[in-house]
Amino acid sequence: MAQALLSLRQKGVGKTAVLMRLYNDLFTKQDDVVPFFLTFAPYKDPAEKLTVTIFNEYYFTTVIKQYIAFRLRRPEMVEDSIDIDILSDLAMKNGMAELEKWFISYQRLHNDSLEAVRLMVAQMTFYLMHKQAGLLIIDEFQLLTHVWDEVIRSSRDTTGVFQRPAEARWCPMLVSGSAVSLTEQAVLTSVLARRFKLDYLEPFEKNHTVEYVSKLAQLNHLIISDEVTSTIQTLTGGNPFYIKCLLDSDRLLEDNNLSTPERLLKVYEYEISQKNGSLRDFWDTHFSVYGDKLNSEDTVARAMYFLSIHPGEDIGTHEIAAAIGENKAKTKKILQNLYDADLVERNSLWRYVGITDPVLADYIKRVYKEQIEGQSSEDYQKFLKEEYWKKLGSLNRRIGELAEIYLMMLMEKFTDQRVDAKRVFGRDEGEVKLPLFKGHIEKRAGQIKDGSPIEFDLIAKGEDENWFVEVKYWKTPVGKTEVEKFVNKLKEIDLEDSKTLVAWFFSRNGFQKEAKDMLQASNIRHSDTDGFNEIASVVGCVKLP
Missing domain, CATH: 3.40.1350.10 (Trna Endonuclease; Chain: A, domain 1)
Incomplete structure (x- = not known):
């Protein structure tokens, strides 16, 4: 991989697992390329503020620690929290003199100029990799566009500091993010534009879904049938997170029996509609993160519902405006917010794609039926059952x-x-x-x-x-x-x-x-x-x- 790569994944497809597997394989199976793995996933929670100071400390200590761990072939160091002084002693005792200037610079600048140390940690990897080829992997990269700086009392975009590493062929970058549109904007419309190749990981294909379901069922000691295996593919669209939610469901604790589509329906009803359901919690959390963009106006819910009942269709803004009874300008703003929140895909500036994620579509329909139409929980359960059997179609086929x-x-x-x-x-x-x-x-x-x-x-x-x-x-x-x-x-x-x-x-x-x-x-x-x-x-x- 000579060029930096931007890897985008739909929520739940397993991007972090893929990145961690790549890091682990590079760490354990070869000696030529130093792998680095950084994740900012904890800061997806609005309650956890990512500051410049935290960014500096995490970036510096993680890169240095992983470099030392790789050189010493000590994988246990990667997960350990190790003080900077101990890392410095380890490096000097094991002949890594190339790290000395970075320890000195970090200690001198850390309590002095945050701007200077921000630049220093970005350059560190670039110069360090003159010694040995490397791969810099960063997960949830989009979060680095809004890093809080206490000095100026404002958020700043720190992605630009990766310009030089992104250009380094001996240490290319692999960055990823679950907020697809924001990650894409952070990389492809910033100073990093044209330095990254774009890759998009789709959900499992049908044969891989079948294999994943079969293996997970074996691990969980589930009684499962061919009919249910086929139904899970239709129900989840091959999303591995959704599949795991169904096969790990609390509803299976009684007898671990998932032998019929009827039994699967009961599990799905629980997971998508009950407050303790994993699928509902997954999308509740996502919507809460984008609460400022997804307000409680009826028109937002109507737009989402309209897109959910036209999966995969190419739909113009004017059609959506007519369906939700809103003017074109406001509809355009609503759709832009939905796009920024990774709830809809866009074909062009004025045209959108009906929601193709089957679980998201069912979640939106529940919210719409209960909150907009005022249906009772019992009415929604009846609606969900009807939708479920329609989706499944011909069982023999x-x-x-x-x-x-x-x-x-x-x-x-x-x-x-x-x-x-x-x-x-x-x-x-x-x-x-x-x-x-x-x-x-x-x-x-x-x-x-x-x-x-x-x-x-x-x-x-x-x-x-x-x-x-x-x-x-x-x-x-x-x-x-x-x-x-x-x-x-x-x-x-x-x-x-x-x-x-x-x-x-x-x-x-x-x-x-x-x-x-x-x-x-x-x-x-x-x-x-x-x-x-x-x-x-x-x-x-x-x-x-």
Whole structure:
């Protein structure tokens, strides 16, 4: 990473966990790059004031401490609170003379000129990294735009002090923030503009959501079904924080049973609508932080509600103004405040995107129904249940898609491991290799032949083999008719000359005898749940329930 990077994450997606994992890996798995990790997350709470003095002390001691810890290979130092004098003694006793001038400068300037020490701590990393390459990671960077200075009795923007480190190729910066719009403004419209590359981490894709749900359920000893796993993806949009709230819910303490969508609904009702619910508390806290922007006017709630019932739609300011009964100028101000609070996305100066976060949309609907329409809690619960079942749609369709995700997850773990074909694929082929597909796995893919589509549930392309996969997640064994359809599709494939075709039929509950005979005669590999789980054990994948 030669250029500074601005990493933006939707609330709850797990940005801090990603940054900490990166820091830990750099600290423990290599010796060439010194990692630094600073977080200003505690100061998201308005009651905790970030001052210039606090910023100076935290920045200086953290960078120096982490540098010494890395050089001495002492990870326990990172979490310890260590006095500056002790850090100085450690550095001098272990031959880190390059730090001496920084200790002297800090002690001399700390009680003298706050402006001077502010500049000094920013330059420290820049010059220090002439000695050894580094990576400076800062979490909740947007909070550095409003740091209180007791001398001038006003807030100041301290982000500019990172201009030189941001330009240093031997110590690039990785900064992140959960207040997406404010972080973006702090970096891309300041003196740091054009020095950062922008990266945005989306919520989990469906296959990663399934894997996360399965592993978390195992850790929590939950009874969970395929139907619930699929429903959680729809309900949370793949946000890992929302998923964790549901699977860690107090409502599960009685029997740890989350086996049906009905049981999940009870958990979701509690978490989104009750005062002790984690999802409600999460958004209550967010709204309280932006209380000055999100006042109690009905028009603000109406605007949020309108955007929540048009998810993903491109909507003009004039349309929103008409819907909430307000003039365009005031509507524009309301929308700007919602944008600053990371509650809506903007396509352009005058156009916005309907809220796509499903949990936020449900939270807004609850507030609107109870506070604006005056509905009782019972009326809202009835409304929430209706919305819940509408979202879920066709259960059979979702379960079919989930089955394909399970197979995709499994095949993504193939890295040339070897398995007994008779045990897992029902074929007398001896030991066979599970080839690396390097991400070339597609769902619902195929070819067009003579104007008609030939579609397969999964197609995986390897260096020497192309796998064509049929998936049936039925409650009964697959019969001969379905195998015939698969065989006929395979006959129509135009395969690359250099590639070997591998056909694989997965059926959750196995095959009827005639179907199995046809699979053998057609040289098609076939597996049931036991075969899947044996492969999962070999490649390190989540097993089927």
